[in-house]
Amino acid sequence: MELNICHLYPDLLNVYGDLGNILILKYRAQQRGIGINIFNISLGDPFDSSKYDITFFGGGQDYEQSIVSEDLVKNKKEGIVSYIEEGNVLLSICGGYQLLGKYYSTPDGQKLPGLDVLNIYTEGGSNRFIGNTVIYNERFKETYVGFENHSGRTYIGDLEPLGKVIVGYGNNGEDGYEGCIYKNCFCTYFHGSLLSKNPELADRFISTAISKKYGDIKLDPLDDTLELNAKKFIIERETKNKPN
Amino acid sequence: MVLKINIKSFFSIIISKIVIKLSKFLFKGGSNFPGKVALKLDKNILKTICKDYKIIVITGTNGKTTTTSMVYNILKHAKKHVITNNTGANMLTGIVSCFIENYSFKKCSETNYAVIECDEANVTLFTDYVTPEIITVTNLFRDQLDRYGEVYTTLKKILKGIKKVPLSNLILNGDESLLGDLNLPNRTIYYGFNCSPTNKKRVDANADAKFCKKCKNPYKYNFLTYNHLGDYYCEKCGYKRPELDYTLDEIKEQTPDGSLVVISGKEYYVNQPGTYNMYNALCAYSIAVVCGISTSYIYDSLKKQKSSFGRQEAINIEGKEIKIILVKNPAGYDQAINTLSLDSRTFNLAVLLNDNYADGRDVSWIWDVNFEKLSSLDIDKIMISGIRLYDMAIRLKVAGLPQDNFIICKHYENLIDEIKNCKSNTVYVLATYTAMITFRKFLNFKGYIKKLW
Numbered sequence: 103m104e105l106n107i108c109h110l111y112p113d114l115l116n117v118y119g120d121l122g123n124i125l126i127l128k129y130r131a132q133q134r135g136i137g138i139n140i141f142n143i144s145l146g147d148p149f150d151s152s153k154y155d156i157t158f159f160g161g162g163q164d165y166e167q168s169i170v171s172e173d174l175v176k177n178k179k180e181g182i183v184s185y186i187e188e189g190n191v192l193l194s195i196c197g198g199y200q201l202l203g204k205y206y207s208t209p210d211g212q213k214l215p216g217l218d219v220l221n222i223y224t225e226g227g228s229n230r231f232i233g234n235t236v237i238y239n240e241r242f243k244e245t246y247v248g249f250e251n252h253s254g255r256t257y258i259g260d261l262e263p264l265g266k267v268i269v270g271y272g273n274n275g276e277d278g279y280e281g282c283i284y285k286n287c288f289c290t291y292f293h294g295s296l297l298s299k300n301p302e303l304a305d306r307f308i309s310t311a312i313s314k315k316y317g318d319i320k321l322d323p324l325d326d327t328l329e330l331n332a333k334k335f336i337i338e339r340e341t342k343n344k345p346n
Numbered sequence: 347m348v349l350k351i352n353i354k355s356f357f358s359i360i361i362s363k364i365v366i367k368l369s370k371f372l373f374k375g376g377s378n379f380p381g382k383v384a385l386k387l388d389k390n391i392l393k394t395i396c397k398d399y400k401i402i403v404i405t406g407t408n409g410k411t412t413t414t415s416m417v418y419n420i421l422k423h424a425k426k427h428v429i430t431n432n433t434g435a436n437m438l439t440g441i442v443s444c445f446i447e448n449y450s451f452k453k454c455s456e457t458n459y460a461v462i463e464c465d466e467a468n469v470t471l472f473t474d475y476v477t478p479e480i481i482t483v484t485n486l487f488r489d490q491l492d493r494y495g496e497v498y499t500t501l502k503k504i505l506k507g508i509k510k511v512p513l514s515n516l517i518l519n520g521d522e523s524l525l526g527d528l529n530l531p532n533r534t535i536y537y538g539f540n541c542s543p544t545n546k547k548r549v550d551a552n553a554d555a556k557f558c559k560k561c562k563n564p565y566k567y568n569f570l571t572y573n574h575l576g577d578y579y580c581e582k583c584g585y586k587r588p589e590l591d592y593t594l595d596e597i598k599e600q601t602p603d604g605s606l607v608v609i610s611g612k613e614y615y616v617n618q619p620g621t622y623n624m625y626n627a628l629c630a631y632s633i634a635v636v637c638g639i640s641t642s643y644i645y646d647s648l649k650k651q652k653s654s655f656g657r658q659e660a661i662n663i664e665g666k667e668i669k670i671i672l673v674k675n676p677a678g679y680d681q682a683i684n685t686l687s688l689d690s691r692t693f694n695l696a697v698l699l700n701d702n703y704a705d706g707r708d709v710s711w712i713w714d715v716n717f718e719k720l721s722s723l724d725i726d727k728i729m730i731s732g733i734r735l736y737d738m739a740i741r742l743k744v745a746g747l748p749q750d751n752f753i754i755c756k757h758y759e760n761l762i763d764e765i766k767n768c769k770s771n772t773v774y775v776l777a778t779y780t781a782m783i784t785f786r787k788f789l790n791f792k793g794y795i796k797k798l799w
Contacts, residue, residue: 112551117554
């Protein structure tokens with residue numbers, strides 16, 4: 103068995119260690135004997151929605167994000183929209199998350215159009231939301247931890263959040279939610295890398311992609327002692343320090 | 347002859363000098379507090395205490411401390427009167443403390459130099475009051491994104507400071523594309539490499555500042571030295587590396603202890619390893635030559651350059667040779683790993699990861715470091731410590747390092763024990779800033795290090 107992973111704009115949206123998510127997916131799949139092929143797709147490249155089983159979209163600096171926004175809308179919109187609508191696995195972080203929505207207005211007033219595939223939008227704010235964040239997902243009954251660092255405030259309307267904020271700011275510091283889920287498209291502001299302390303999410307992405315391709319297959323569990331200890335440490339420390 | 351100064355400044359200096367003496371006596375250091383006191387008493391104090399110095403400000407992401415130390419040593423060797431703040435006190439308060447400590451009410455007839463390491467965000471606070479003789483920017487890499495934001499933000503902060511002092515001479519890294527063509531009235535001098543330690547022409551997907559700062563087209567390179575540094579050019583708009591005034595022409599030899607290089611036609615041995623230290627040496631060379639120092643002093647000094655604390659500092663623990671290397675961001679960590687790779691012996695590794703404010707609270711950056719390169723080396727024990735040791739262990743596991751060789755050390759006591767019973771004698775300790783400080787404090791407490799600062 104093998105999976106094809108598409109890494110969108112690895113040379114532009116690459117600042118916050120989000121590459122780690124690709125490394126972790128590759129590692130966890132290979133531990134189960136699943137082969138992984140990684141495709142780097144960037145400026146000017148077409149996005150062939152039938153080719154990939156998992157797609158990843160990371161965070162970047164404002165300068166690079168403006169370059170991406172132009173290329174996305176011009177060269178990749180159709181492919182990505184059909185990819186997501188067909189229920190394929192997409193993980194999108196920070197800048198990538200913002201660009202899937204209707205628009206993202208930068209802190210200095212520029213309004214960047216997004217792909218408009220998710221009914222969300224982001225407004226630039228004056229202060230940044232920075233810190234270790236803990237959230238709880240009601241559907242999967244799992245707790246996730248990550249590090250957020252964004253000035254954009256994202257509003258997800260009716261979409262399912264990735265989790266309810268226990269400690270931290272979340273999407274906009276107001277509604278108490280972080281990230282969003284639409285079909286098998288998962289969006290979040292979590293760096294960390296996201297999958298380093300949330301192995302359950304990593305395995306969910308791998309299983310979903312495998313099931314779509316080969317039919318339902320249960321993944322062998324891995325020894326996640328380190329991951330769970332890392333998660334536990336953050337939960338304990340951050341909930342202890344939570345300002346009232 | 348006694349200097350004329352106003353009453354407010356006079357008392358500010360006296361009181362701060364007392365605070366300095368007390369800090370040294372009570373706390374074994376504490377280099378920022380006296381500066382805080384001085385500024386509170388007289389916020390213009392810098393105008394007074396910096397007078398009559400030729401000030402060299404050194405800023406940038408990586409290499410500040412080592413370059414500052416190199417320049418200081420060269421000037422000292424050339425028998426100049428020189429002061430420096432090289433204990434890592436590079437914020438405004440620390441810089442003020444340094445000048446207060448060295449302040450003399452009597453005027454001196456010789457030229458006084460001050461080699462000042464300055465945090466990127468503090469340059470503009472300093473230039474509000476002082477016009478440095480020289481301002482140097484070493485490089486710009488992503489670093490502690492939770493504190494400084496992105497490379498462009500860091501550059502903006504530094505430029506804000508430089509724009510206040512059009513009379514300062516700028517000595518800049520010419521291989522840094524963000525520093526080219528700044529369109530400033532200052533006299534500007536560039537240094538850079540004319541050769542490459544690798545054959546790389548294509549920049550890693552994960553490097554910084556890869557897109558032309560003028561037209562957003564990706565840069566092309568005649569050669570790369572490391573990360574995004576090198577002989578860059580833009581095919582679309584023609585923006586390219588400026589003419590270099592001082593160049594590193596040849597790399598004759600590289601070992602884990604140092605490098606033999608040719609700078610502007612002459613051979614120098616840099617007693618610190620790795621490409622990043624070649625840059626630091628080249629920068630120090632440029633500053634020294636601009637100050638009129640003869641190259642023979644530069645040669646002698648670079649040959650003897652000792653490590654600053656925490657920068658590849660060598661310590662002995664019961665027969666084990668420990669080298670502490672400070673790591674702060676992906677560019678620096680990758681350079682440290684490349685340096686380790688030059689060591690052909692079997693060695694042990696200790697990695698310490700903290701996430702205090704000074705280390706950067708977000709540890710995501712470890713996923714941008716190429717630890718995979720370590721998996722091909724002959725490493726015995728892998729000791730993992732620091733506040734975020736589990737994150738570090740996960741990173742190394744995914745990088746392909748053998749989990750059987752991992753030892754999780756929750757406390758320094760057991761880290762030292764593990765170091766003591768290593769089979770092979772060399773231990774490289776890669777530590778983030780506060781981990782390095784606390785580990786050194788622990789080693790000092792145990793008697794393995796005599797001096798703390």
